[in-house]
Amino acid sequence: MASKPTILAVDDDPVVSQAIVRDLRKRYGGEYRLVSATSGGEALALLDELILRDRSVALVVSDQMMPQMTGIEMLAEVREKSPESKLLLLTAYADTDVAIRAINDIALDYYMFKPWDPPEEQLYPVVDGLLDDWVDAHPPETSEVRVLGHRWSERSYEIKTFLARNHVPYRWLDLERDEEARLLLDLAKRTADDLPLVLVPDGDSLASPSTRDLAAALGLRTRAEQTLYDLCIVGAGPAGLAAAVYAASEGLSTVVVERDAPGGQAAQSASIENYLGFPKGLSGADLTHRAVAQAARFGAETVLASGVTGFETRGPVRAVLLEGGDSIEARAVLVATGVSYRRLDAPGVEELGMRGVYYGASANEALQCEGEDVYIVGAANSAGQAVLNFARHARRVVMLVRGSELEAGMSQYLVDRIRSTPNVEVRLNTEVGAVSGEGHLERLTLVDRASGDEEEVRASWLFVFIGATPRTDWVGDVARDAKGFLLTGQEMMASPSGEQWPLPRPPFALETSVPGVFAAGDVRQDSMKRVASAVGEGAMSVYLVHRYLATI
Incomplete structure (x- = not known):
């Protein structure tokens, strides 16, 4: 039988050490083995023994102020010995700055202040989240x-x-x-x-x-369960998931339709470090996983692997048409389909397909590039996050940037991190002129945009993070701009399509040219292209849906 994973608690005060073990055992003793130590040295010796016995260590909880070795110093060694263990620091308010630095220096997962009473409110919610993340990464x-x-x-x-x-x-x-x-x-x-x-x-x-x-x-839902919903959300990116949480929690019968998988482009991000409330950052996959669970908790349905082909107006009802002939009827529709990366326009790309040339990248794809060279095209935040993730595994990561500087389209914290990573090479004023290979990618032709010089390099991996193409080919006569982004609210009224608005009232802020059809997130014209703004628009759309439903 497999042994239980271990939770290790460390505090130099025996009374405090016993208290933390007592509280942790009360909640987690059924699924985890609890052990304790009263010094950093003793904890590291215990860790060595556990590693030798091939025992998993899910969580290490440590006090900061200990003699001979501080909690952060000890946890830094834990991170080296057991990199996948979750690290929780217990500290005093005065040591907040030290704890925050540890998030960057040793990838500390969380810090909290002592005392933790009552544990049901202070300790358990934090530990629940850390252990859930660890379990997700270590399935049986x-x-x-x-x-x-x-x-x-x-x-x-x-x-x-x-x-x-x-x-x-x-x-x-x-x-x-x-x-x-x-x-x-x-x-x-x-x-x-x-x-x-x-x-x-x-x-x-x-x-x-x-x-x-x-x-x-796999038992994933591929069909809707009801005949009519209050709100049908097309797209399960940050905007769509936020709308699902708010709509379902406010009593609207809600269904989310997703062609591929929840999360959209954000789900592929290895680390979102500027999202409010997560000082250590979180992966796009983690954010998506939490959001999907939250929406389900409030009763929102999610229909997966279902492409949307169009929609129809059926009196007061809007019908979303699906591949295979099915449809979902709802009193209101939210379009939150986001954008996809633009295809690379270079000779050889279409012939190779996805045999070495990929668009976007999930966090776990970096493992497949262990010890190899990786080329990444793009200079926005999504490209920067991918560069840092691949750099953890690849021998070398080469970032190909058309412009003359990184700062033009990337957050400064990512620019600084990329420039300080030794196995990352940034090539400015450079684009891919051609790709080639026998059956899969083997060579890239790189073009210097300033001089026109060409260079051929060997490469097996090319990941593309350029441009933004909205997924709106299915919306029919709904007003769009020249690039396909949906027009909403006053922007729509200011366009020629505004003359076709059928109602005496003005459209709501996120309402499209079809009453009752709203848009949120990257699919809208002039959206911010940030996760936080997409979440905000998704939440705002539910308020507007309520207002719309009150008029019909």
Whole structure:
């Protein structure tokens, strides 16, 4: 039987040490093994013993002010020995600055002030969040989906991306590198023509399944349960998820329709460090996971792997049309489909497809580039976050920037971090002139935009983070600007489409040219393209939906 993961509590005051262990055992003793130490040295010795015995350490809780070795000094060594353990510092208010520095210096996960009474209000909510994050990253092996395929297979890449972005634990087995993959293929009585092969625990093997079939096999919801909703939200990015939380919590029957996976572009961010309330930052996947759970808690439905093809006005009802002929009817619709990265316009790109050239990147894709060179195109925050994430694993990361400076489109904190990372090279005034390779990416032609000089480099990985193309091809006659972004409120009325507004009242702030159809987030014209602003617009849209529903 697998042993329980460990929680290690450290405090030089035996009374305090006993108290923290008592409170932690009361809440977590059923699922975790609680051990304690009264000094940093003793704690590190215990940690060494646990590591030698292959025992997982989920959380280390330490006091800051201890003799010989402070809590931060001890936790810094814990981070080196057990990098995936969650670290919680207990400190006095006077040591706040030290704790904040530790967030950057040793990736401290959280700090809180002593005393922690009552633990139900002060301690447990913090520890719950840390342990939930640790459990998400360490699923039992028996619950893992296994994906068998080839490294350069487009369909394999799509399936892995779908699983990762839907927070489904999986293990990738490359048929060319892993003997286990070849054995499993034989046991499943499949051939290479069936790849990628998805092995679902307690389910049938799936040969190159569609995302909809895969979602159904995993028990994810792919159909709406009700015949009519108050609000249908198209798109489960930050704006859509925020709207779902507020709408469902305020009693509106709510459904969210998502083509790919919740989170949108934000879900692919390895670290969002300027989001209010998270001084250490959080990953886009973590933010998405929390938001999805929060929306579900209030009763919002999420329908996955369902592409939207159009919508119709059916009297007072708006119908969102889905692939396959299904539709969802609602009294109001919110378009929160966000944007996708613009395709790279260079010879060879379309021929290679997703065999070395990718658009965006989830945080876990960096692991596949261990020890290799990675090229990233783009200079906005999303590109900067990806550069730093890949730099943790790749031998070298080369950032290709069309402009003459990074600061033009990137937050300063990311610029500073990139310039201080030794294995990151920034090439300004540079663009991709062509890509080539036999069956997958092998070479890039780089063009100096100032001189016109060309250079050919060897490369297997190219990740593109450029431009923003709105997903509005399905909205029909709803007013858009020349680039496809939706016009809302006064901006819509100021356009030629405003002459077609059918009601005597003016449109609400986020309302499109069709009454009862709203837009929020990056899909709107002149939106801020920041997670916080998308969340704000999603919340604001629910207030406007209430006002609209009161008029019909």
